[in-house]
Amino acid sequence: MRRAAVLGHPIAHSLSPVLHRAAYADLGLASWRYEAVDVTEDALAAFVAGLDSSWAGLSLTMPLKQTVLPLLHHVEPLALVVGAVNTVLIQGAGASRVLTGANTDVHGIVAALAEGGLTRAGRAVVLGGGATAASTLAALAQLGCPSATVLVRSQARAGGLMRAAHRMGVTPVFRSLDEAAARLGGADVVVSTLPPHAADTLAATLDGTPRGVLLDVAYDPRPTALQAAWERAGGVAVGGERMLLHQAAEQVRLMTGRPGPVGAMSAALEAVLAA
Template sequence: MTPRRAAVLGHPVAHSLSPVLHSAAYRALGLDGWEYTAVDVTEEQLGGFVEGLDESWAGLSLTMPLKQVVLDLLDHVEPLAGVVGAVNTVLLQPTGSGRTLVGANTDVHGLVAALREGLGSGPGERPVGSALVLGAGATAASTLAALAELGCASPTVLVRSLARTGGLQRAAHRMGVTPRFEILDPASPLVAQVDVVVSTLPSRAADPVADALAGQAAAGAAAPRGVLLDVVYDPRPTALSRTWSQAGGTVVGGERMLLHQAAEQVRLMTGQVAPLAAMAEALEAALLPSVTRS
């Protein structure tokens, strides 16, 4: 296979673990000469960077805020990415007149696969009847799509400001899902009552929820009965994940979403099934220092 280039773009992007995951996949697949790097690109620089891509490029991974900015630069947006309103993957496909830029979203795939690890998959897999989403950003939109795929089209979304939910409400309308929006109350009893909780909040922003959950546990309140996925993976475990586990709930680390969405990107960019085990091993090795720090 002809050597190709790929990269993750963002600002900042030095912290990204995508190079670890994709490079491990290339080695395991024997893709000699394939290269995956991290490139610091701002919103203002994105158009120029994309315009300069040549035939050596296989694709791009995008972090926020580029997932939405890139939409106007693409020739085609896959339906899922369109309804979610966020593209985290750009594929460069050669055409007779040059190249076509295709936008895709693998975050939904990553969320579904990670949650299935916690829920249990197979013929007896139960649909998600109730769910709670913390936060209203781009990852929350992908989360709504993932929950709908798992059977829950009417989750509750807890946000710090209802005035900042317009984008998520529009995405929900495009998906045909009907979430209920409420102001985030760290002590909300729903946290311990639903089948699935997904926190899309930034690092440490969910700590008040963890504190409230610990207080409820100390007071003899009912333990969480559902699966928690905290998309944050540094520090690992997060305060919310640690408290959830101590209370007896099932936790899926955010690194599992990262792994599965990257595996789908590898499949789309290379045309080969991603070597999940090799990628997971490389990811665990890269994350070990953060576990030691915590």
């Protein structure tokens, strides 16, 4: 048996088991198992130390994406500069075990934006200053935009994002989130990394007609208020579940060595969300 799991706290809401199990079924990996495990920051080191040779990998959600860094033997360059690991690959066991950290969120963002027709970014706006915002800056740099405007509630609390931007060699411009309504309309791409419902007030105050692609990483409710308002105004909006799908497909590839079956995973995800 080969095992993998998503870790976080809380974790009961996670859709990762739906995605990974659908992938295993489609790929014929009958001996693979995937579960959700509630693990706090304080308990992560002990959990990782107890992994045996049946484990192939871990998916990590908040608040563990930074906590895991000192527990790893290697961190892939992209995850290192972003400062967030959402995937751990496990090779060997015991004293010979090697843990490698990777980041598939960047891949997920790029692929989700491509579904909205965006393969090149000029003017970009990012809402929020957390770990997902750092992955977003890396994704936008891959799409040709190294100087996105980042709108945050407090620049004093965005130090981690500023340091990540410096490591990446990108030069975002930080502004107040209060300016969002006036800045979104002229952007080629807008990525909201705000928590669910945090952009609801903004959705009611959109200024002008959106001409770009919106990715709202929140997906509960679906559509979000921001996504619905964007589409009513004539813009193209992509739901956060598409980012979730593509980052999980890349995790499947890394853990199993087989391409993640996006179609089968998407069908399973849509079935759960529709229910």
